[in-house]
Amino acid sequence: MDIFSKIEEIAVKCDFFETGYINIANLKYYPEVRKLCEANSCRNYAVSWACPPAIGTVAECKDRVDKYDKMLLFSRKYDLGDSFDFERITEYLLDFKQTVDIFDRNLKGFLKEYLLLSNEGCGRCAECTYPDAPCRFPQFLHHSLEGYGFMVNELAEEAGVHYNNGRNTVTFFGALLFNLK
Numbered sequence: 595m596d597i598f599s600k601i602e603e604i605a606v607k608c609d610f611f612e613t614g615y616i617n618i619a620n621l622k623y624y625p626e627v628r629k630l631c632e633a634n635s636c637r638n639y640a641v642s643w644a645c646p647p648a649i650g651t652v653a654e655c656k657d658r659v660d661k662y663d664k665m666l667l668f669s670r671k672y673d674l675g676d677s678f679d680f681e682r683i684t685e686y687l688l689d690f691k692q693t694v695d696i697f698d699r700n701l702k703g704f705l706k707e708y709l710l711l712s713n714e715g716c717g718r719c720a721e722c723t724y725p726d727a728p729c730r731f732p733q734f735l736h737h738s739l740e741g742y743g744f745m746v747n748e749l750a751e752e753a754g755v756h757y758n759n760g761r762n763t764v765t766f767f768g769a770l771l772f773n774l775k
């Protein structure tokens with residue numbers, strides 16, 4: 595089975611809603627998105643190894659991405675009774691993170707080197723070790739997609755997947771960067 599078919603097979607097992615490839619040469623990195631991180635509206639800034647400033651500058655993030663040949667964007671959609679049910683949104687984000695972990699575990703079997711990014715911070719531990727000690731689970735540390743300076747709606751458009759899936763839904767995104775050899 596070729597690498598694309600194998601990744602697709604795992605993505606289906608993970609019940610991703612949509613997937614699509616992005617040409618790495620077309621990626622745009624926005625320092626203004628990083629400014630939003632710094633404004634800390636998501637409350638993840640400077641409290642996690644998965645988010646800025648721990649993940650390095652936007653230029654360093656770009657250098658990390660540029661080592662790979664391919665980028666797959668994937669999404670998972672969740673239905674909500676009410677678009678403002680933040681408690682349910684938080685539960686679904688956790689579910690999404692757990693799904694990304696399952697994706698990761700399956701990828702480890704056949705991809706030698708790859709980078710997996712996902713929406714928002716980490717949240718795996720009750721209290722992150724940042725910045726006093728190394729991450730407890732570096733093998734499952736998935737950097738924030740937004741933290742890299744990406745506009746996720748633009749990534750979705752480039753990949754041909756839906757950014758907004760309608761009223762009373764929430765959609766989370768992640769990206770897999772990998773090499774063909």
Ligand code: SF4
Pocket residue numbers: 642643644716717718719720721722723724728729730731732735
């Ligand atoms: S796995 Fe734990 S220590 Fe590592 S970034 Fe996540 S919360 Fe922090």
